[in-house]
Amino acid sequence: MSEKIPVGISACLLGDSVRFDGGHKRFAFATDELAPFVRFEPVCPEIAIGLSTPRPALRLVKAQQDEIALCYSKEGGEDITDQMQAFSAEKVAHLHHLCGYIVCAKSPSCGMERVRVYESATNNNRKAGVGVFTRELMREIPWLPVEEDGRLHDDAIRENFVERVYALYEFNQLCKTGLTRHGLVAFHSRYKLLLLAHSQPQYRELGRFVAAIDQWDSLEQYAVEYRNRLMSLLAQQATRRNHTNVLMHVQGYFRKQLTSPQRQELAALIDRYRQGIQPLLAPITLLKHYMAEFPDAYLAQQRYFEPYPEALRLRYGH
Incomplete structure (x- = not known):
């Protein structure tokens, strides 16, 4: 951007x-x-x-x-x-x-x-x-x-704030450049893993709302409601437990490509994050390495892996 x-x-x-x-x-x-x-x-x-x-x-x-x-x-x-x-x-x-x-x-x-x-x-x-x-x-x-x-x-509050700023900016850009149902659904798809890290119940609820997009006569009114729900969900701080679930979910995408030692190394790194021994950046860095080696179109577009510029160093400490 x-x-x-x-x-x-x-x-x-x-x-x-x-x-x-x-x-x-x-x-x-x-x-x-x-x-x-x-x-x-x-x-x-x-x-x-x-x-x-x-x-x-x-x-x-x-x-x-x-x-x-x-x-x-x-x-x-x-x-x-x-x-x-x-x-x-x-x-x-x-x-x-x-x-x-x-x-x-x-x-x-x-x-x-x-x-x-x-x-x-x-x-x-x-x-x-x-x-x-x-x-x-x-x-x-x-x-x-x-x-x-x-x-x-506070590290967690700081990251959450910047993440929300970038999400709202991307959504506003989507609305500014021409709102379409396809564009809104694609936006939501890019944010799925990130939303899952914040709240699983609200993630599922928002998913049902997106699935019902065709039931709205006014796309503009739908977008307003989607924006409100999106920002409310992201305002719920992501948790270590939810991040761990997301990381384990992504790990599953490489089950067939990785060797047994590689799978064990990745699983152990995710568990060390779960225990608070490693920062979130550690397992994400290894996953991004495997994403480059074994490309997957769905994972490649996920904002979860880079919700804001890496230079801000917001995932270094927790």
Whole structure:
């Protein structure tokens, strides 16, 4: 994929000095590792609504009827919820082309989860909020992969996020170049092994949905529903157990071509992955070697073996 993938990001994570204290939160994974492959579209909602840098800190406050307001933490605690909500709705309406979004953790405008929510009459708080902008983003584009910088330090979450970004990009390209039933079925076929690694029950359910594609009068409506189900399935993290089942399934394709020692070596490597002794990259590398030596058309097109650029090194550690 030569074209860079459009991904939204909180501007402070790119190193822009837009935070309330005049600083930034440069996120090295985004700026150093992802940047060669994606086209970042930075947004700082607080700057966008006219706030200065530096500025008084903001916080989420539990208001009447359990509504959550965005207010200054000091100097009278003025409520700017309406301004932020109006901007968020207008901005997000123009972000449907994005394939992912990285938001700033803990931010009252951009945090994805566990943002502190304060009681209006006291200083008591609990980590239960979502930033105003990100809440609107996830409401308007529920299929969009959204993660925050803090969570992306976790290897499994990081890989899952990038995998979803690439899957959504490929699906969007399919829709952009001309949607056909054949194209959709072929797309699903390429992702079968990858989906199986995420959830066997949802994999089977989505398979039944694809088999019923001819029952839909509108291909566009079908594609929307398929996209939602696809991204929901991929949001379920792949597990070591499911990966092991996929690897053993692929191993079966080479039963006749491999010698007995080769079969034993491959089986032992898969088992060492199952036990957590080897990273996923190890058995996949050996399987790709056998795929080159004994070509199989079905396996060759499977995204499972390269769901994103190898240069990102996301399968090295687990």
